[in-house]
Amino acid sequence: MSVEAQTTSMTAQTAMVPPPDTQAAVSIRALVKCYQGRPAVNALSLDIPRGSFYGIVGPNGAGKTTTLNMMTGLLVPDSGNVMILGRDVWSDVDTAKRIIGVMPQGDQIFDRLTGLQLLVYSGMLRRMPRSEALGRASDLLEAFDLTDAGGKRVCDYSSGMTKKICLATAMIHSPRLLVLDEPFESVDPVSSANLKDILAEYVDTGGTVVISSHVMALVERMCTHVAIIDHGLVRADGTVAQVAAGEDLEDRFLELVGGRHQAKRIAWLNGSGSEEDREAE
Numbered sequence: 001m002s003v004e005a006q007t008t009s010m011t012a013q014t015a016m017v018p019p020p021d022t023q024a025a026v027s028i029r030a031l032v033k034c035y036q037g038r039p040a041v042n043a044l045s046l047d048i049p050r051g052s053f054y055g056i057v058g059p060n061g062a063g064k065t066t067t068l069n070m071m072t073g074l075l076v077p078d079s080g081n082v083m084i085l086g087r088d089v090w091s092d093v094d095t096a097k098r099i100i101g102v103m104p105q106g107d108q109i110f111d112r113l114t115g116l117q118l119l120v121y122s123g124m125l126r127r128m129p130r131s132e133a134l135g136r137a138s139d140l141l142e143a144f145d146l147t148d149a150g151g152k153r154v155c156d157y158s159s160g161m162t163k164k165i166c167l168a169t170a171m172i173h174s175p176r177l178l179v180l181d182e183p184f185e186s187v188d189p190v191s192s193a194n195l196k197d198i199l200a201e202y203v204d205t206g207g208t209v210v211i212s213s214h215v216m217a218l219v220e221r222m223c224t225h226v227a228i229i230d231h232g233l234v235r236a237d238g239t240v241a242q243v244a245a246g247e248d249l250e251d252r253f254l255e256l257v258g259g260r261h262q263a264k265r266i267a268w269l270n271g272s273g274s275e276e277d278r279e280a281e
């Protein structure tokens with residue numbers, strides 16, 4: 001679709017949106033973000049119910065991270081609204097950030113600190129007394145199997161350990177909404193199972209978790225709800241059963257998003273013409 005056609009369809013969608021749902025954990029209306037004139041998020045609207053475990057899925061470049069960043073006060077939208085637990089994010093970003101737990105990326109943390117120092121620092125940034133931050137930090141280190149690594153600098157952690165410490169920093173202030181971009185990526189199966197238990201209990205006590213993931217089986221197993229995003233728009237949303245519509249979620253995803261094609265044979269990818277062959281010539 002041309003940029004003009006995309007912009008026209010965006011304007012038409014924006015004109016018809018209902019007001020945000022103040023009862024939802026997250027209510028997004030006609031959210032737009034363009035880069036170089038092209039919409040990355042294209043008048044997207046979505047309601048995430050309180051107490052849900054919500055999966056956001058979509059192909060590469062679909063607009064998931066851009067949406068999550070605008071939802072959590074990290075990226076200013078071009079237009080549209082985001083309401084978190086009944087509060088408008090962009091009219092008071094600081095308050096919004098206080099009530100959300102967002103998992104930072106590995107390059108957004110002070111990795112010269114030890115794991116323990118990083119958690120205590122994150123807690124104190126959230127106005128927690130040092131003693132309380134210390135107690136919570138050691139609980140989180142234990143929950144994520146990082147107790148032995150608590151005294152080690154985060155820059156010396158493996159990528160899975162870094163992911164876990166980033167997750168822990170998102171949780172230390174006990175937010176009622178957790179937004180996690182690919183939380184299970186590069187986390188080992190044992191830690192992953194522990195994390196799933198922690199998140200399931202968090203949801204049982206009334207918290208809302210929003211994750212983005214490419215692993216459809218995980219979303220099908222863990223999430224209560226799912227939204228399939230493609231080209232910056234919601235293609236389907238609802239409970240996992242509603243979206244799957246009697247099919248396997250992955251099949252449904254492929255059906256809605258398309259893009260499967262007969263893989264083109266790459267003629268040279270058979271070892272011939274390699275460096276060794278060239279040397280032998």
Ligand SMILES: Nc1ncnc2c1ncn2[C@@H]1O[C@H](COP(=O)(O)OP(=O)(O)OP(=O)(O)O)[C@@H](O)[C@H]1O
Pocket residue numbers: 035040058059060061062063064065066067
């Ligand atoms: N800072 C940026 N500058 C220019 N274009 C960007 C920028 N960030 C994202 N985009 C573009 O916006 C679109 C959506 O990107 P986004 O990162 O939100 O997708 P995603 O669904 O999270 O993808 P993935 O699954 O690959 O992580 C892509 O076309 C991407 O190239």
